[in-house]
Amino acid sequence: MNGDKVAVIGIGTTPFGELWERSLPDLFLEAGVKAIEDAGIPGEEVDEIYGGSMSTGLFIQQEHLGALVADRAGLTPIPSTRIEAACASGGAALRQGILSILAGESEIVVVGGVEKMTDTQNAAGILATASDAEWESAAGATFTALNALMARAHMHRYGTTRGQLSQVAVQNHRNALDNPHAHLHRAITPEEVLESPRVADPLHMLDCAPVSDGAAAVVLASAEAARRYTDTPVWVAASAQASDTLALHDRDPTRMAATVEAGKRAYAQAGLGPRDIRFAELHDAFTITEILSLEDLGFAPKGQGGRLVEDGLTERGGMLPVNPGGGLKGCGHPVGATGLRQVVEAARHLRGDAGRRQVPGETALTQNIGGSGATVVVTILRR
């Protein structure tokens, strides 16, 4: 794609958390209606819906999410399609919405992401279906175990420290304190990270994003429609997706090639480089993931991601604020919703509407990872 032909003109999100009293379509609807109201468009103007979710079948015994949300929203008969790419489902759904507009198929598209994860006691088992069933999950590997392998390899090869990992969690928890939609509102210390239960060495419970329910949505518009409805569009400068092997044993565990590739494609689309990005929403499903992503997107030399965090450069007042609203670690990680939650958060900052957590800058990058890096979607937004 070429940039700036599609704009985000509306954003909405539910609170993230353990929302036992809310159903999955309820959550999708709340986020979608908020985004439509925020855009100030009549519902009849929506040409198409995309919904990202990882595993509604296993989580709540309901597939066919696309038609379901069009039905509950009273928006039939427009096309409504579910996109699945594990934890990158939200980012992948966003890309399909963008392609529909670029194709001339639609002028206005609602893209939502949702997951309802806390109705089951087997979230870890369900999440493992994003890894390779034949080579990983069947052998008992959980996602935390796979990320622990990546963390250990990175520590071994580059000297990344346990303290740097903890710092990622500490910072994102602190950022989430100012985000009313975040799942976790609790400042933590590096000591508390180490005192939390060890899940898979070297990762402790507080290295892991929590299992959450929630939804987030955006309204996308063609350039022409965007001008009709808003004076403050947030432009999609780039949306790029890349894939890699599902199984970790087939690749270098200290980098995610799909992040490198999606980043390269996104930078090319936008005509920008890492130095042009003012803040980023990175996929910190685990503390190590944020460090890998900083490196693989070119924000730090390979092996130096941990140092960037340790030196405070990713703080809100730093050179490159990362996850100013708390990231996955603080906001929670309803897997299908995360890619959209990141875009909603970035758009909020670009508009200057992020309140106490506001960071400056007119160009933002969001990165959404599926599995242990087999799908990565990178989006670049600008005012």
Added chain:
Amino acid sequence: MNGDKVAVIGIGTTPFGELWERSLPDLFLEAGVKAIEDAGIPGEEVDEIYGGSMSTGLFIQQEHLGALVADRAGLTPIPSTRIEAACASGGAALRQGILSILAGESEIVVVGGVEKMTDTQNAAGILATASDAEWESAAGATFTALNALMARAHMHRYGTTRGQLSQVAVQNHRNALDNPHAHLHRAITPEEVLESPRVADPLHMLDCAPVSDGAAAVVLASAEAARRYTDTPVWVAASAQASDTLALHDRDPTRMAATVEAGKRAYAQAGLGPRDIRFAELHDAFTITEILSLEDLGFAPKGQGGRLVEDGLTERGGMLPVNPGGGLKGCGHPVGATGLRQVVEAARHLRGDAGRRQVPGETALTQNIGGSGATVVVTILRR
């Protein structure tokens, strides 16, 4: 979309059946590689992959199908995305592949559909996740039960007969005899349909498409790329999708509004009407579904679909041949694969490569239904 900007330049399908010795990625790969070989393109020319499947999570404990197939095909790092729309997943995936080309994002796209259904003993329960979990499946409604309600209502309102339903099954079984990839190779009589076990009155076992494993795939190309690789492209004249309520109680059970709407959109895109269609692949998951679809797509006046079949007009030699390769009833219905299997079959006939089951004509329509009609995708192809 406007028609004739995207072409089908390669087709491939696995045999459909109970393929216990084959894995889901194996099946996808076989169909995809056949389609790529048929197109005569090097694998490196593929820009993007889409995969349609309904419920790999519940059927085989594997989500993240997009990256998985790119991985197994050795086609990383190109984007590879799973589309889910219940039994219309294949048709919906095809549409996303078309949009990617129309958007200028890709020149050559592989779209596959796959399902591995016979590794579980709970296929009926898993299929029910395509219906409304809150209003239908939780109350015990299976898909056969929902389609039986539609059949009974149609018989009551329009006088459709039990014999007309049987005739749909008899004809599709007969057509499948000449299709080497079909799951069922067995001629049946109307008496045998009635002697088969009653599943949900008035539907008997032989009114229902079988539970199957299988995959089908196509290679799509932009007009320019198509001209580079083939002298006999099959053009996509239209691809349209529509949605309706998931639950049957919210709508008239004797018609599928999403079929009507998707058909209307497709005819408009192609600049054609029902009389211009020379043969059709209709979604006969149940015998009643083929009758409804004949009416809702304008091939018969409302209420007269059964008569069209009874009078032999949908036979291979009839006015409008329907499912000349056996349809879902004869070929089997690996749900995510069906929408692509229909397009592969239609393209084969349009090229004149369908052997003993060949029907004449340069314009074909395929219709792929999700759930009891909540998602419908209609594709029109022409030489």
